[in-house]
Amino acid sequence: MELISLQYAAFVIVSVVLYYIIPKKYRWIVLLSGSLFYYVYICKFYVGFILFTIVSTYTIARIIDNNLVKETAVVKSHKEDWDRKTRKAYKAKGRKVRATLLVVGLILNFGILAFLKYIPYASMLGLLLPLGISFYTFQSMGYLIDVYREKTKPETNIARFALFVSFFPQIIQGPIAVYDDLAKQLYVGHKFDIENIKKGVLLILWGMIKKLVIADRALALVNLVTKDSSSYTGSYILFAVILYALQLYCDFSGGIDIIRGVANLFGINMAENFRRPYFSTSLTEYWHRWHITLGNWCRNYIFYPLSISKKFLNFGKWLKPKFGKHIAKVFPGCVASLITFIVIGVWHGSNLKYLYFGLWNGIVIMISELFSPINEKIADKFFGVTKLKRKGVFATVVSVLWTFILVLVGYYFDVAQNALDAFSMLFRSVTDFHISNFIWSNFEVLLKASGLDIYDFYIILIGTILLFFISLYKEKKKVEDLREVILSAKTGTRLLAVCVGIIILIFFGYYGSGIDPAEFVYMQF
Numbered sequence: 001m002e003l004i005s006l007q008y009a010a011f012v013i014v015s016v017v018l019y020y021i022i023p024k025k026y027r028w029i030v031l032l033s034g035s036l037f038y039y040v041y042i043c044k045f046y047v048g049f050i051l052f053t054i055v056s057t058y059t060i061a062r063i064i065d066n067n068l069v070k071e072t073a074v075v076k077s078h079k080e081d082w083d084r085k086t087r088k089a090y091k092a093k094g095r096k097v098r099a100t101l102l103v104v105g106l107i108l109n110f111g112i113l114a115f116l117k118y119i120p121y122a123s124m125l126g127l128l129l130p131l132g133i134s135f136y137t138f139q140s141m142g143y144l145i146d147v148y149r150e151k152t153k154p155e156t157n158i159a160r161f162a163l164f165v166s167f168f169p170q171i172i173q174g175p176i177a178v179y180d181d182l183a184k185q186l187y188v189g190h191k192f193d194i195e196n197i198k199k200g201v202l203l204i205l206w207g208m209i210k211k212l213v214i215a216d217r218a219l220a221l222v223n224l225v226t227k228d229s230s231s232y233t234g235s236y237i238l239f240a241v242i243l244y245a246l247q248l249y250c251d252f253s254g255g256i257d258i259i260r261g262v263a264n265l266f267g268i269n270m271a272e273n274f275r276r277p278y279f280s281t282s283l284t285e286y287w288h289r290w291h292i293t294l295g296n297w298c299r300n301y302i303f304y305p306l307s308i309s310k311k312f313l314n315f316g317k318w319l320k321p322k323f324g325k326h327i328a329k330v331f332p333g334c335v336a337s338l339i340t341f342i343v344i345g346v347w348h349g350s351n352l353k354y355l356y357f358g359l360w361n362g363i364v365i366m367i368s369e370l371f372s373p374i375n376e377k378i379a380d381k382f383f384g385v386t387k388l389k390r391k392g393v394f395a396t397v398v399s400v401l402w403t404f405i406l407v408l409v410g411y412y413f414d415v416a417q418n419a420l421d422a423f424s425m426l427f428r429s430v431t432d433f434h435i436s437n438f439i440w441s442n443f444e445v446l447l448k449a450s451g452l453d454i455y456d457f458y459i460i461l462i463g464t465i466l467l468f469f470i471s472l473y474k475e476k477k478k479v480e481d482l483r484e485v486i487l488s489a490k491t492g493t494r495l496l497a498v499c500v501g502i503i504i505l506i507f508f509g510y511y512g513s514g515i516d517p518a519e520f521v522y523m524q525f
Contacts, residue, residue: 001042003172003258003520004208011038015168016265024189028163031186031266035168039132042172046130049116053109054162057140060105061147061154064098068150102148106141113137118350132171134347138297140165143179145301152179160187169262173255173520175273175293182270190267195487200264202483205501207257211520212509214463215250217456218243224450226415229425234432236446237425241408244415246464248521249278252291255520272480276471281399283364283406294347298340306336330369337369338362348414353422357413364406459508 001007015034019027040047071094075087082090116129143164146152155161164183190196225232225240232240253274260270273292280286287295306312312332320328338359345358409426416422436442447457474482486497 001038003255004211012262012265019266020192024191027189028160028187031167032159032163035163035166035171038168039166039171043130049112049130049133050136050166052112053137053140054158054165056108057105057144057165058155058158058161060101061144062156064101064144064148065154067094067098067101098148102144105144109137109141118346132173135174135176136165136171138294139176142176142297142301146179155179155183163187167263169259170270173252173259174291175256175259175271176297177271177293178296182268185268193267196264196267198487199483200261202486202498202501203257203261203264205261205498205505207254207259207261208509209463209501209505210250210254210257210467212511213504214460214467215247215254216510217452218247218250218460220452221447221450222247222415224446226425227417229416229421229428232446233434233437234425234428234430235434235437238429238433239438241411241415241425241429243460245278245404245408245411246460248411248414249274250467251521275480276475278404278407279400279471279475280403280407281396282403283361283368286403286407287361287365294344298344302343303333303336303340306339307333312336326373327370330372334366334369338366341365351418353413353416353419356419356422357410360410360413456510463508 001011015030019030022030039050071091075090113133143152147154163186164179167186222240222244225236229237256273263270271293275289275292277286277290280289316328316332319331341358341362345354348354412426413422416425447453479485486494
């Protein structure tokens with residue numbers, strides 16, 4: 001049951017109808033039933049893995065909370081006869097028990113993920129990676145950590161918790177939800193609101209356009225070059241990687257748009273996962289705009305705990321007299337950031353190329369932070385003597401282009417078959433670049449080899465231009481949700497926008513006889 005298929009559309013429609021025709025207090029049961037049916041349908045007996053995560057996380061969270069409640073009651077009952085030292089020792093013992101329980105939960109669930117994703121024995125045993133396991137594992141462990149930190153009260157109903165973990169629109173490729181942001185929306189029966197239906201349909205339509213019109217069409221050429229890069233010049237390798245940047249964004253963000261749109265049909269608002277990442281003026285900003293929920297998870301549960309830990313703070317104090325205030329201030333955070341990016345890289349897969357992907361991003365950001373005073377001076381020299389002047393259009397365009405180049409280098413490790421191939425592709429993109437490769441007679445040969453033609457090329461080009469200007473409008477006008485603009489317009493304008501979208505999808509979507517629909521890229525994670 002693919003995300004873009006008549007089966008999935010029928011499943012969603014039936015689920016929405018059932019959701020709104022039964023009493024409000026039972027509507028969450030429709031979501032739970034639909035979610036479990038969907039996951040069983042696509043994963044068969046692999047449903048055992050998600051059930052283990054649900055049961056183990058729910059149980060450990062409850063035990064942690066019960067331990068805390070018991071501790072609070074005991075301390076309160078001994079308020080008069082315990083001195084400060086005794087009370088502190090008793091609380092420390094309780095924290096140790098809860099920390100042990102947390103570690104057990106993390107090891108059990110991340111251990112399963114690591115075994116299936118990174119250990120060769122899993123494939124030898126014939127075990128495949130269950131769809132969405134990275135997403136629901138990260139989401140569940142975030143919940144467990146928040147319970148341990150006392151930020152979140154644990155769910156007492158295991159069926160409701162199962163819905164939080166398995167909510168069907170997001171189970172395959174996110175976004176990774178925070179319990180306090182999503183759970184209440186799932187459990188409260190939403191009343192039927194035609195505005196939610198309109199918003200959902202518009203977002204689904206936009207996501208399908210990005211996926212079927214641009215991403216799937218571009219993928220054919222990307223795969224042709226990157227799967228056999230030694231057969232092509234550096235010019236075509238560079239072009240394929242740039243095209244991959246477009247294809248990956250349209251594929252992943254398009255899928256997330258569909259997911260968020262489906263959730264809207266039930267009156268549920270899911271977290272935004274992309275915010276025009278290729279308009280970023282630094283690599284750090286890019287990672288605040290790209291796969292936002294994964295970035296937030298890593299910051300909240302890896303970066304911040306490391307950077308503000310006692311050892312890292314002491315490390316900063318040790319650095320200050322030896323290397324100065326700036327290094328002492330930023331270096332511990334840089335190390336925490338590098339570790340975080342290594343985790344992000346490894347999260348993408350077991351291939352060594354993903355480790356280099358994480359290292360590249362982490363090292364570039366580390367260097368940027370460490371040498372920021374020098375960077376400021378260089379920027380002042382070339383773009384003016386004040387920060388204000390560097391905020392001009394020219395400086396912004398230069399920053400955006402430079403950031404895109406840095407992002408693009410990372411994509412070589414993502415799209416290559418392995419790390420060695422990635423380094424070779426990078427080298428040849430610089431040393432074997434020939435502008436003559438893009439003379440139409442030469443370029444047409446490449447298109448035909450990929451199964452595309454001039455018609456497809458123009459669709460990709462026009463689609464990219466359309467996407468760029470829509471994104472530019474949202475960036476300049478600070479419009480985060482274009483649906484609000486469309487739905488606030490006159491009836492004729494609204495209908496025109498929907499009709500144009502449907503026409504684009506029907507006539508220019510990359511589907512039909514002889515075309516094998518491409519899976520969403522992030523389904524593999």
